[in-house]
Amino acid sequence: MTMITDYINADFRPLDASENIAEVQDFFADNNFSHFPVIEDGIYIGSIAAEDVEAFDSDKTLSHYRYTLEGFFARKNMIWMDVLEVFARNHSDVIPVLDEENKYVGYYEISDIIKFFNETPFLKEQGGIIIVEKNVVDYSMGQIIQIVESNNGKVLGAFVSNSEVDTIQVTVKIALGSMNEIIQTFRRYEYEIISEHQEDIYLNDLKERSDYLDKYLNI
DSSP states (O other), X not given: OOOGGGGOBOSSOOEETTSBHHHHHXXXXXXOOSEEEEEETTEEEEEEEHHHHTTSOTTSBGGXXXXXXXXXXXXXXXXXXXXXXXXXXXXXXXXXXEOTTOOEEEEEEHHHHHHHHHTSHHHHSOOEEEEEEEETTTOOHHHHHHHHHHTTOEEEEEEEEEEOSSEEEEEEEEESSOHHHHHHHHHHTTXXXXXXXXXXXXXXXXXXXXXXXXXXXXX
């Protein structure tokens, strides 16, 4: 079974703070990275953005621009969803990886993590996807899973796909079980169904009634 740590990359050594900016500019010109990790005395001190490097004085070293480094990283023991969140939060295509003792061990590339994501049951196995919404204070991931399982459904995965001040949306992938019964149970627990479903008897009934009313009014 493939583990996310199998994708830790060490093809390129991290940049060193003592390196000349001209060399760093050449590195980014040759390699299409948005950021890359920087170390000093073997210790990770942050990531430098390719966009920033373009404006730096080529005669200076990276150490002159420590203030521009971004300190994001992933832990070696992080699950893939948390790693994906680090990518999204920092708008980077490279994330440095540190072990439990803060030692630099390599980096993840976003293309590899997406490849790993594509191999997970959430995407690979067949099933239906439903998006539900509820007030933040009332929402419970445990309740969402319980609703699916109480209707003989199997949850392949669930994650918060959107969050506002007062509401939260959860995307759930479901295998087995009656989608219509699951949808109606969510409604009974005051979840709003954001996604559209052919199996949604309640909405189909409303649509038929609306179509009949429109036809009647147009006679």
